[in-house]
Amino acid sequence: MIEGRIIHQSSQEQLGSMRKVECEIPFLALGDVAQAIAKLPQEQKLKCKGFLAAKNQRFRHALVLHIDAFELLN
Numbered sequence: 001m002i003e004g005r006i007i008h009q010s011s012q013e014q015l016g017s018m019r020k021v022e023c024e025i026p027f028l029a030l031g032d033v034a035q036a037i038a039k040l041p042q043e044q045k046l047k048c049k050g051f052l053a054a055k056n057q058r059f060r061h062a063l064v065l066h067i068d069a070f071e072l073l074n
């Protein structure tokens with residue numbers, strides 16, 4: 001298992017206008033995905049696939065990205 005923080009940066013269309021989106025969220029990965037992520041340089045850009053879930057039952061307002069798969073960018 002590996003935990004950390006991931007920075008998301010993109011441009012999204014909202015009501016006909018482009019909006020710059022930037023946020024930093026915690027992530028969690030397990031098994032082979034965790035082992036592969038652990039070997040990457042810290043600044044490596046990724047395209048991640050997974051799901052958002054509550055950190056735990058007590059902190060349902062805090063989300064964590066559970067990474068199931070990823071691709072290297074650049």
